[in-house]
Amino acid sequence: MVRQSHPDGGAERQLIGRAMGAASLQLIGAPGDPDLITLPWDVPLENWPEHRLVALPRGISRHVVRFARLSGKVYAIKEISERYARREYRLLWDLARLDAPAVEPVAVITGRTGVDGEPLDSALVTRHLQFSLPYRAVMSGTLRPDTLTRLIDALAVLLVRLHLNGFYWGDCSLSNTLFRRDAGAFxxxxxxxxxxxxHPMISEGQRAHDIELAHVNIFGELLDLEAGGLLHPSTDPMEVAELICERYQRLWAEITQDEIIEELDWHRVEQRVRRLNDLGFDVAEMMVRRKVGTGRLIVRPKVVDAGHHQRRLLRLTGLDVEENQARRLLNDLDSFRVAKNLRHEDEAIVAHRWLAEVFHPAVDSVPTELRHKLTPAQLFHELLDHRWFLSEAAGRDVGLEHSVASYVNNVLVYKPDEQAVLPKAEYED
Structure with missing residues (x-):
């Protein structure tokens, strides 16, 4: 008997699976893939047969981690003690509820016993994040300074988003993070x-400790890369480690800091909102109070979350993409509106035409066997970049059709397969 339940205490479901090891084996999780119970839980994870596993790049972990595919889905499985497996599972569910950027929890497997009767560690099961890579897999040979800077920027944004949600990480590092390409960033x-x-709200002490841990961990990771000859000679590990602190503090101040303005300078508040939107954050409301004895106002924005451009693009087109990809696609949509003289047309109608006349034809013109190398949004972003470079060289707009052919033949065929393992239905729009 295998028991399956939601961590928030909802009604439990009873699923009958084949007997494996002791009768106390439990699968605790939200209703999902029942085939999970057929995996060889009576075998230590490091000894699982190859036909059960999927070869995907893994980050550095203190625990044994493997990837398994079931019913067209890929799961990451981590062997860990029951106490920590249950705790991490609940935390990941809480982060999912808050729409924080984290992997999706699936189940906790407890009560495992080997064929020799000896108890085995529990297992935490999460969904593999499609098109994501550990930081070492992002490298192609030596890690270039600009790529490393973009990884650090992405990590700083992640840490800020987690802190805004009251989450103290306690072990922020490149190794504990997965990265997806997001237009020209990550x-x-x-x-x-x-x-x-x-927590309901993170304390200043917890924030400071998280930043310090990130600084120490990243410095150590870069020293490892340097020792392995994988760090560019111009990269100073200490300078890069300090960069995470600098980028984090700058972003945190922009999002949370009070601003004092003269009453006549209200346009500065509008500028602040636009800057936050450009950073990808929405402002839910403003708290404004008068500074005693002066004609000045103290303004504090209430930031709800990142995803300003994501939400707008999703509302207009139904495309669910990363924030920088959404920004790039919206810019192309705006250019389409101008080019087609649709300035006064409803934006939802313009978006529908852009999808039908630009986005889908461009993505669909890429050969099917190559389309799965990148997400459709990243593919379109790179097509736009390639078109710009070709047009600059030619001194005229070479058009999308020519750009697609050139990009496919000269760029895409040489790119690594970041989707890698999922069937076509999993990634096509």
Missing amino acids: AAYLVDAETGEL
């Missing part, structure tokens, strides 16, 4: 919440 996702804590 989007970062928490992959290890083992040391995390969720």
